[in-house]
Amino acid sequence: MSIDHTYHLVICGSVVPDPLQSLEPVVTQGKPGLKNELMLPMVLDPFVNHSLNEAAKLREATKDTQVHLVAVGPKAKLQQLMMVLAQKTAFNLVAVDAPAGGFIDSHTVAAALAEAIKAIPGLDLQKTLVFGGWSSASRASGTTLQLVGEKLGITEQFFGVDRLTPAADGGFTVLERVEAGQHLETQVAGAPAVIGWATGELPELPNNPKIGMMNMAKIMPAIGKAKAVDLASAGFSVVDTALPAEKRQTRVVKDMPAAAVAAEIKEWIASGKAG
């Protein structure tokens, strides 16, 4: 399907320490951070990763749609990350050079992202769909994308989205997760809108060396030009940092009747150990 309509797609995606690593919060010189933060492998926030797949699909389905990736992170880490992402799909990078440890006020991050978006040459906000993650692996409060939308004046916001289907008139249908495993389908007249993606339904994009080479010609200069942003915000401080308490206790029991499992869970909840 090819639709004669153009969107301006902006993906907000920060670099985060790979959440599969053992991340240990520490306070150094009065500031919170992660132990050995500089050594930790960084990835595109996994909650954002899917946005890239969706943006690639939407571009294919529409006419002249361009994709911009606005990424916050330390320059060196952005560069490493782009070597992988650049092979996925064509995009213009807008790099914001700032820490990525995750102990930053989401209002401040949202302000930096909104400023970077407004500064994208040729971007028409009325045609813009802001993509991002429903949540974040950066220990943020999960509110950043919503705040970006507010700062851009975009009031149509959808979170936990699994599917976006464009229509010929520039409108689109959004399938949004709601409680109890159900979806809410919404018909939207058109851009602008903020789309916070859940996991979606698309497979991972393959790595394509040709796309990578084309992308890198634009990406390296973009990283070189990345504006250093001080994300410290007045009145915001981290009082304490700690690893989440371990909640999981795995026990393998075979052939246990469902009633006995339920009784044990009931007893566990009643004991208050469930927290």
Added chain:
Amino acid sequence: MSDTSVERQSMEVDIACVGFGPAMGGFLTHLSRGLKAAEASGPIQSPTMPGAPPTVICYEKAEDLALGVSGVETEAKAIKSSFPDFDPASVPMTTWIKKEKTVYLMDPWGASRRPLLVRLADPILRLLGKKHSFTLPVNPPFLHKKGGIITALGQFNQWVAGQLMAEGAVQIWPSMAVEDLLLEKDAVTGVRLADQGVDKEGKPAEGFMPGMDIKAKLTVVGDGPIGSIGRKLNEKLGMPEGRHLWEWAVGMKFVVSLPDDCPLEEGTVIHTIGFPEPEIFGFFYVMPNKMASMGIFVPSWMQTPVRTSYRYLQYWMQHPYLWQYVKGGKVSSFGAKSLLESGIEGEPHLVGDGFARIGEGSGTTNILTNSGVDEAWASGRLLADAVLELLKSGQPFTRENLDKTYVASRRRSAIEKGTRKARHSRDGFRRGFLPGMVGMALAGFTGGLLYVPSREKAPHDMLIDLERYYRDRIPAAELRAMEAECLQKGGTLWEKILPRLGWPEVVFDGALLISHQDALLLGGKVQAVHGYRDHVLFDDPAACEACRTKSCVEICSGQAIARVEGRPVPAFDREKCVHCGACIWGCARGGRGDLAIDSNIAFLGVPGGLHSAEN
């Protein structure tokens, strides 16, 4: 292995590089500098696109450029000559070497399988007042790395890659595996990338994208000792006469956060010998910020098929001499890799029409000084100089031209001098631990003139039957019963044999002593990218069926190869594979007869490896 009938995209570049490690780091660093330097005096032109600068692309199968999982102690002569102002503080986990010592570890549990003379040494040392260890009064001079550095190879690789990418003269693409060579008669004309969107058997599935053909004037192969492209070249060309790839070791290590009261100074290097088995050597490098890289080498000349590197690593770590330093600390990362220990004996055909080889897979490791990273870097630099010379003079990358330039400079180089001296230094180990130590000392002190000779043997020929190996410790009938139980119920032989020999139970404490599977997840993750085929294949099921000991299962660094109840062919789980490649040379059967590494296991080029925070 890729389907030849599928229509593929192709792309032309000038230089295609396979694998990003220290050798490729050296090559790309000096090539990039040379290309940049020439811009002022008249740019070097691309042979494929005259008028444009040469296109140089490096493909690395790991998801990032920190695949190296080695704690490294190196003189770093070549690296320092490339970076005269090198400051270790600019690379995480890196520092100058300050102290080096070699320590003999006595056997605290009496479980080690020591030859008689070594067994006698322990009580004599105890009579002399030594409780658990004996520090050699002099560290052998050939082991010294004076003025060198301790580093984590993954961190070093990332540092090098960052600089290269910032310069922009070359491109490095991680998470992109090379599956095959492109050949026209005897010339290498490029590489084929791995198919994506396939199932575990390699059949097209959702999102199928055939691997692209990258046509190149020169293919630089630096994919390490077990790299699939290096091994394909060996298969195609064979090894030069008298050369072989028969000496190996698996190096396995932990990165440990040392306790605050650990007295060891940053920059301390400790080599250990004698324990947990005499054949197993150990290393302990003290890095900045109270971190240490500590591990063991399990060699292919260790004759038992029961080579569990992980459990031996835990025994070694618990030796009282080492435990005093780490007690109260915490393991933060784990890794393993194969080391090609044939040195110059394992030097393959270095060049041919359209290709050149660098690094460990090209026989650069000095097996006497235990040094490989710096030599690998130096080999890359030599190739870069040769390539620049040929590009500037407009000469093609033929065997003859690469011979005249790269190979000639390798022959004149310090790598060649060092590896020639080291050539037979480890031969004695094929006769056993003591002849090996004597041979190494002789070679070390005479510059390689004297050594203990022995007959060369393929790795699987070094393995001996369990009954013979444990003949004085466990009755043959009992061993056979253990084997039968493993065949029926799965599991490993080491789990049964080591406790029977007196090795204590490892009591997990969640800090220093953790399960093997926890180690894979702690501080890292195994990359098993979706959409690629399985990379470990058992070529001939009949050979597996006939194999009693399943040494591939015993040696596997990630428990990725496992016996399955009632099945003669082991199962492979790529979610656990750290891509160390020990299964290739650790295969007890051999299989393909005339190849450089005679193995029943095929190890294909697929993205993956251990992705670790501190490697």
